[in-house]
Amino acid sequence: MRIPPYGPLISLVALCAFEPAAQGYELYNEDEGATVLNADLWAGLGWFSSARNYIGDPQREPGRMRWQEGFAKYGVSGATDKLDAGSIYGGFSLISTASWGDGDPGGISAGDESRTAVEEAYLGWRSGELIPALGKDGVDFSFGRQIVSVNGFLITDDGFAPGRAFSPIEGVADGRFNRGGAYYLGPRLAFGHSAVLKLGGEQGLHGSLIWLKSDNPGQSKTEVAAATLDYTTPIGSIGSTYVRGLDVDERYAFGERLERKGLETYSLRGQGNAGIEHADFAFEVARQEKRSGSQRAMFFDAGYTFADAPWQPTVSYRYARYSEGWDFMFQGGYRRRYQGEVAVNYAASVTWNMQINDVLFSVRPTDKLTLNAMFFNYHQLSDRDSQDASAREVDLFLDWRVTDSITLSPLIGFYKPRKGFGDGGLQSGSAATNTYLQFIVWVNY
Template identity: 70%
Template sequence: MRTPSCSPLFSLVALCALTPMAQAIEIYNEDEGATVLNADLSAGYGWYSSSRNYLGDPARRSGRMHWQEGYLKYGLRGTTDRVGAGSVYGAVSLLSSATWGEGDIGGITAGSERRTALEDAYFGWKSGDSIPALGADGVDFSFGRQLVTVSGFLITDDGFNPGKAFSPIEDSNGRFDRGGAFYIGQRLAFANTAVLKVGGNEGLHSSVAWLKSDNPGQSKTELAVATVDYTTPFGSLGSTYIRGLDVDERYVFADRGERKGMDVYSIRGQGNAGIENADFAFEVARQEKRSGSQRGMFLDAGYTFADLPWQPTVSYRFSRYSEGWDFLFQGGFRGRYQGEVAVNYAGSVTSNMRINDILLSLKPTESLTLNAMAFDYHQLSRRDERDFSAREIDLYLDWRVTENVLLSPLIGFYKPEKWLDNGGLQSGSADTNVYLQFNVWLTF
């Protein structure tokens, strides 16, 4: 689930081209861009292997598993300023996804998932220069089925893609299945949204949004969101408020029922603080739920040695989540996930956990980036649950072979403190799990 990021902190420049609007096939262009219609096509395929699993099944003691995932996204996207004031834009797309083989080592997919469904279907209006006091495109209103990301780490997307094996409640019978491709899948859009952004991206700006998920793995949560930010060339400071409006009781599990009526408050910031080649970020958040208050936070600091060969980037991140923290629609911190095995398969690292991690990134050429990450996971408390304390090292590269093809192989080493027979979840033993993956990304 490591996602593309265009942040200079990580030097993953090659991955920026994988964002949904990076490339397109132009179908129609009137008056040098006054009206444009593009066809979008992207695809991904991944091969995965692991020497251990986290199924909690004593019968599979050796634990070795292999599986594959893939997706294909295809659709149309357009914009026009021939509507009087401002411009309108919209998109519609379908996404096909699948998992093959034995299914993943976390017991999320079974290996037999196949699905084609609507992904994007949204319409929007930007004000252009019609409201001078708010600047260019000072008002941006959109609605429909679309990807919505809120600055920080509380809402990244609706990208949890479980398969037939995901059974958080009795008699699930595959009804949480979203088509598989749990790791590589790009089924990210919220089913129903209305988003209003005011003030552009500089100075004082804000947004309000209504988001409703149709994802059973998220208990089909409905939220109201408000943000306010102040952005300068040195960085930005902001705050987010989230109100939980509703959940679908048929899909409630664990503490998801508490999302209805939950309030979330956060203060966040990011930027270089006036230091060239530096990058800093933090967010401190509080959740008020029926069961009490919960806390979640992260901070990171990084620096790119731009004048040295290969332009090395070094960064450190600390994150902490209280025992009852609800991860909501949390993804990566600006595209930087918290490990491959731990966050995807080996148990919860987004509640009751303290995490330290370090990233080293090197860029030998414009088309090749080498990355190494190390993680230390410390579980804060044990209350009749398994211990997910562990360490992990991930080594991977991103190689842009052509303008349309990017390869990303990875090897990970995950060492838990406990295993299935003594309070952990890993099969076989507490020895180091060797995890391999090879992803291919295509954009046209």
């Protein structure tokens, strides 16, 4: 059985940083921000085309597929520090998603999904100056439906959004994993249940204790506990993460997810400029312990921005490696850097049994326009169900912030697998280069 890819967690929705983090439209402001209430809107609309598909169905050759996705997240958020001790903050939002057309070329969505549901409903408290030894807001506790991210690549969000066509359990194709469309855009980021305690602020020694329970069938409704410990200085930070699987809903479990209960993951990570102005370094090494044995994953990246040169060019390199039985969990892009378009989202899972080298080059002609080029080399480490996922990919894309609230993101990608369908690969027709196109409009108020 082929285990489908989980690439939406690493899509441009993360890379471009157009998450629902804008200040929103101010509805109420008392005493110069002591109490505020904002109306928030985050939306996206995308058009997609792929000359080949990866469904493994000879009847769909040569495989061209065209589809559209859209979403709108709308709600309110606010905070007040007019308390005797600390401040309270919270938010509530709904999200509407839909897909149209042929469905995506990975066979995850059918192109006729839609849904409106509660996205966020959370409440939090920050300590302010109440505990001087921990610094300002040295205690931050929140709970409810909310987006939770941990530095590094083990927990980014709960953004995997399969559609009606997703059927990873053999013989089961009843739509039980459907989250209502927008598979690529992946805007349903909040965990269904959470409690997060952060201690120590953002500098010096600080850490967190986290409980998460996903209500996402595509994540087998996994429940985990996690802890982090970091030491942060002006030139960078070093830290560690521990994640333990507490439970999984076996009605939705498949593949490596069947071992999530009791699974333990440990990691050591770091990021910063190491005292070199305009440089950027990061790494993480992780180990998983589960019933079938130990698994490992790691990445390292290094980059530099030529800040005094015209258009401020940036060059960076990243190396990543996953062992054969690595469980992706809630992992996302490495510090919001995605791992390709066709390979990750549609053609094959590259988050286990894979070694990846990639290079990024970007320039900024203006403050509102960024041009990007990325090259990826995917090398499968060992045979996997007689399917070879080795490939190369080139993606050219730009981010144009037309206004403070509207951004356009066109992309063209070229994906060349080592093998095609019928020859140990998944690409329809042959191993010829696939041309992939997308155009996305982001709106954020």
